[in-house]
Amino acid sequence: MFPFAYTKVADTREALAAGQRGGRYIAGGTTLVDLMRETVERPEAVVDISALPLRDITTTRDGGLRIGALVRMSEAAADRQVRGAFPVISEALELSASAQLRNMATIGGNIMQRTRCTYFRDVSAACNKRRPGSGCAALDGFNRTHAILGTSSQCVATHPSDVAVAFAALEASVRLLGPGGERTVPFADFLLQPGTTPDREQALQRGELITAVEIPAHPRPLWSGYLKVRDRQSYEFALTSAAVALHVQDGVIRTAKVAAGGVGTVPWKLPAVERYLVGKRPSDALWTEAAERAADGAKPLTHNGFKVELLKRTVARQLRVVGGTR
Template sequence: MHPFSYTRASDTREALDAGRRGGRYIAGGTTLVDLMRETVERPEALVDISGLPLDEVTVTEGGGLRVGALVTMSEAAAHPQVRTLFPVVSQALELSASAQLRNMATIGGNIMQRTRCTYFRDVTADCNKREPGSGCAALHGHNRAHAILGTSEACVATHPSDVAVAFAALEASVRLLGPDGERRVSFADFLLRPGSTPQREQGLRKGELITAVDIPAQPRPLRSGYLKVRDRQSYEFALTSAAVALHIRGGVIREAKVAAGGVGTVPWKLPAVERRLVGERPSAALWPAAAEHASEGARPLRHNRFKIELLKRTVERQLRVVGGTQ
């Protein structure tokens, strides 16, 4: 681990001042500290923001939710309003990491976490995300766990967050505070596809601080849930996952929100699946017909071609669980 300075911010202004000078924000530290230990990350200054008043979950107008950036994963998962209004979020959180990590890790840190690509974390391997212009060892290496959607010639790493998939499905937004004031960015624009600049992963400006994630109000009744498929049942990252939310009224699907994880360079919204569902009546035949669209645009690699079929089956299964066959 390389030497660094440490500051504990007593208020938001102090945090922003330190961030503007190049300090890296840290709260739970469950990802950043690991990367520093492995010398993947080498920040010169850390700014501890764990004492800032960003740790509340509140219901917003119309029945949406605002989840503070410093709410821990376990607190968010157990919060009665989260569990009642958006079970998909609670389930995604409870299927993430270990209980000990969920007690420390924050919502803001979770969506900021960096990929679990083994080549990214191996400082002897070529990785454009870690060292721009060095190449991507995963393209021709062992790429079973890598992305099939949103990839580029520069990077094929997946985004590891489970709850980010739920946020993407629900079309959440991220509230940011920086030297130029407050702004809000849609989740789809916050996490960036690699393109030719895979080292730039979030739509953050210098010194900006995540203050909350806003989940917009959804039509009611709303059924939702999260399914994670992985090699082992505990403490493992997704091979594929599906976040589904359906508004069914009068026996017809009026709105559908669907996103996938484990297969994209960012949490992957599935608009073609959503379009196939809206206006239809739930049925045993509808779910596989809609799920067939889940892999549109996929570009599999040598070892992860199986993810195409696995993704479709994962989406189909979760549509069936959430939507039923009425």
């Protein structure tokens, strides 16, 4: 590990000032410290924001939820408001990492975490995300766990977060605070596809701080849930996953929100699946037919072609779990 300066701040003003000077924000430290230990990240200054008052979970005026950036994953998963209104969020959190990590890691840090691509974390390997212009070793290497959606010639790494898939499905937004004041970014625009700049992963400006994630109100009743498919049952990242939320009224699907994880360079919204579901009555046949659209646009690599069919089956299975045949 390389030398760095450490500062602990007591309020957002101090945090923004330190961030403007190039400091990297840290709270739970479950991602950044790990990367620093592996010398993937070498920040000159680390700013500890764990004392900031960003730990509340509140209801918004429109009936949605606001989850503070420093709420621990375990706290959000256990919160009655979250579990009652959006089980898909609780389930995604409970299927993430380990109990120890969930007790440390924050919501803001979770959506900021970087890829688990082995080539990104191997400083001897070519990686455009770590060192722009060096190439992408995964393209011709072992790419079984890599993305099939949202890829480019520069990067094929998947985004690792589970709860980010739930946020994408629910069309959440991210509240940011910077030197210029507050702003809100739709979740779909916050995490960036690699394109030609894979090293730029979020739509953050210099020194900006995540203050909360907001989930808008959705029609009720809303049935939701999260399914994660992985190589082993615990402490493993997704090969595929599906976040589903359905509003069914008078026996007809009025609203459908679906996103997938483990297959995209960002959490992948599935609008073709959503459109196919709306206006139809739940049935086993419908779930299968809708899920056939889940892999539209997929570009499988040498070793991950199995993800195309696995994604369709994962989405179909979770649609069936959430929607049944009511």
